[in-house]
Amino acid sequence: MxxxxxxxxxxxxxxxxxxxxxxxxxxxxxxxxxxxxxxxxxxxxxxxxxxxxxxxxxxxxxxxxxxxxxxxxxxxxxxxxxxxxxxxxxxxxxxxxxxxxxxxxxxxxxxxxxxxxxxxxxxxxxxxxxxxxxGGFPQLPDAPDGKPGDEQTRQPRTQxxxxxxxxxxxxxxxxxxxxxxxxxxxxxxxxxxxxxxxxxxxxxxxxxxxxxxxxxxxxxxxxxxxxxxxxxxxxxxxxxxxxxxxxxxxxxTRLLAIITDPNIAYILMLIGIYGLILEFANPGTIIAGVIGAISLLLALFAFQVLPVNYAGVALIFLGIVFMLAEALIPSFGALGIGGVVAFVIGSIMLIDTEIPGYGISIPLIVTFTLLSAGFFIFVLGMVLRARKRPVVSGSEELLHSMGEVVEDFEHEGWIRVHGELWRARAHTPLSSKQKVKVTAVDGLMLEVKPCLTDHTKER
Incomplete structure (x- = not known):
């Protein structure tokens, strides 16, 4: 069977x-x-x-x-x-x-x-x-004698x-x-x-x-x-x-069609720039740097096969630099306005052709201009300024703080810092009421040195 x-x-x-x-x-x-x-x-x-x-x-x-x-x-x-x-x-x-x-x-x-x-x-x-x-810019027609401005005699210029x-x-x-x-x-x-x-x-x-x-x-x-x-x-x-x-x-082919779309290539370029700037501003983020690097490489590949005007690319980078400088340098808005103008002009000039379907959308340019201005001038500016402020809490705040010796000691003793008693260690003998400066923090022990006075010098 x-x-x-x-x-x-x-x-x-x-x-x-x-x-x-x-x-x-x-x-x-x-x-x-x-x-x-x-x-x-x-x-x-x-x-x-x-x-x-x-x-x-x-x-x-x-x-x-x-x-x-x-x-x-x-x-x-x-x-x-x-x-x-x-x-x-x-x-x-x-x-x-x-x-x-x-x-x-x-x-x-x-x-x-x-x-x-x-x-x-x-x-x-x-x-x-x-x-x-x-490419190029439109040219005004000239008069037959080469002198501009004569509307009566001006004739269209040949190609x-x-x-x-x-x-x-x-x-x-x-x-x-x-x-x-x-x-x-x-x-x-x-x-x-x-x-x-x-x-x-x-x-x-x-x-x-x-x-x-x-x-x-x-x-x-x-x-x-x-x-x-x-x-x-x-x-x-x-x-x-x-x-x-x-x-x-x-x-x-579908992937190539997506990344060679001028609007997508433009977005990838900006994401790449933002990601790398965030990574450099805050090292160790990793994810921002990875996304930025991949996006920028894809954008560069797209630009290789697209009619790109590199003057437009330079203006976009210049605009970003100006907007970033506005966040760090007080210029009363001059750098920020200049950066926005350069960014917009560069974005419009970026794809150097008038062929239908191969231009960057104006609403997209406006949107990314506003996002870029907000990101660089306000958000990134506040982050960078915050990093320059002195630490106001934690053990790091004790660094470079001024204190006063409570009683005489040669190597280890007690000092008063911000109204608190701290165990301190010094390389020179210190006397009561003497002013000292905190140079390092080792757990609950402070490294100190005597403050300079008009009659002493630090060796």
Whole structure:
């Protein structure tokens, strides 16, 4: 009986294993298409997600990778890194602006141009690819003769040299992508120079994209049999009956997205500074120093991949120093006000870009400015001033106190300190009524020495 049960169990497991193998074989026979979501502002986390997603698609032997795009733009460095991953991909990459209402603006347009097949869903748009100028201050237009102030003759100044360099570099870049994929390079240049945009139907008409698809299934059906060039080799897409699989962001990408958010990086930096200052002001706390060090290292990592203006960082540190100095040096508020102003200006300047989604929230700046001013000027100021006050209780209070000898003694005897009798020890003979000073406390024994008078000197 037991043998029969064992045999049946073995056959059952063999059947399950055989079914799994057949399912895997069928899946491999049908093929796999993976898709990734690029949503929101494009940054370092987006690049990490696309890079790892494409590597996973190759590992799973996917026939095609689809990047579904819905973005207002993002950082130029991250955009170029994503495009490099797409160009170097050994499997075809399809760019798909979806769902309805989505857009591929600014950096999204460049990425769509870089994909092997460009598609859009109805009611979507792309374009507005003019690069946002990073850094600098606005310049006032000058009069034709170079003399400012003449409102009648003043004309708008043409774009400065740096702006021209940025625009021309972006134009050359997107035209190169357009020529590589056989798309409309002239419109791509207009999208950069004039910031023009197109709807899905207009983009198809202008040969900016290859097709319009209602959804993923429609997209796979429409690209079937389409010729593409992958790493210099011509091939034809075979997307019929492919199994769609979504590659989601893992914990590493999500963590990177959190700490590279400018607001989070700003908070981490300030927590790090506060923690280290607390540790130095009160050594031995440990927890403040540990939290501060970890937060500051995470902030520095985020700043490494963000467009940080280091003049803003310097102003934030200067503001903190001024506010701390206000707590220690009586300046009638001058240092405190100057510190608050430097802190606010530095916080606004910290992230050196006007790209949507990559700025520090003004309410957050105001909140941390008030917290910093309160912390450094009032709280930390009171703590530091309290440490400088003389001790008024306990055995430490006896140090440097004045006393009077009760009766003559050579080495040990009695003295009166603060109206109390204490056993005292001295290295020189002392006489009754002589004034002494406490130099040390050893349990209930005081070390004393005679006070100097006009006629004696301490040797």
């Amino acid at each position: 037991m043998r029969c049960v064992g045999l049946l169990g073995l056959l059952l497991w063999a059947g399950i294993l055989f079914g799994q193998v057949n399912a895997e074989d069928n899946s491999r026979a049908n093929g796999l298409a993976v898709w990734l979501d690029v949503e929101g502002a494009i940054g370092p986390a987006t690049h990490d997600y696309v890079k790892r997603g494409l590597a996973k698609a190759v590992e799973q032997q996917a026939r095609v990778a689809i990047i579904r795009i819905n973005t207002p733009g993002g950082l130029d460095v991250s955009m170029r890194e994503i495009i490099q991953e797409i160009i170097a991909s050994p499997i075809p990459v399809v760019g798909y602006v979806a769902p309805g209402g989505a857009r591929a603006a600014s950096a999204g347009t460049y990425i769509l141009y870089a994909t092997h097949v460009a598609a859009m869903a109805p009611a979507t748009n792309l374009g507005a690819a003019t690069p946002v100028k990073i 400065d040299a740096m702006t021209n360099k940025i625009i021309n570099d972006a134009v050359a870049y997107i035209r190169g992508l357009a020529e590589m994929r056989g798309r409309n390079a002239d419109w791509a240049e207009l999208a950069v120079r004039e910031g023009v945009s197109l709807t899905a139907s207009e983009a198809l008409k202008e040969k900016v994209i290859d097709l319009v698809a209602e959804d993923m299934d429609d997209l796979l059906a429409r690209i079937d049999g389409r010729p593409v060039n992958v790493l210099g080799q011509e091939m034809s897409l075979s997307t019929q009956s492919l199994t769609l699989a979504h590659i989601e962001q893992d914990w590493r």
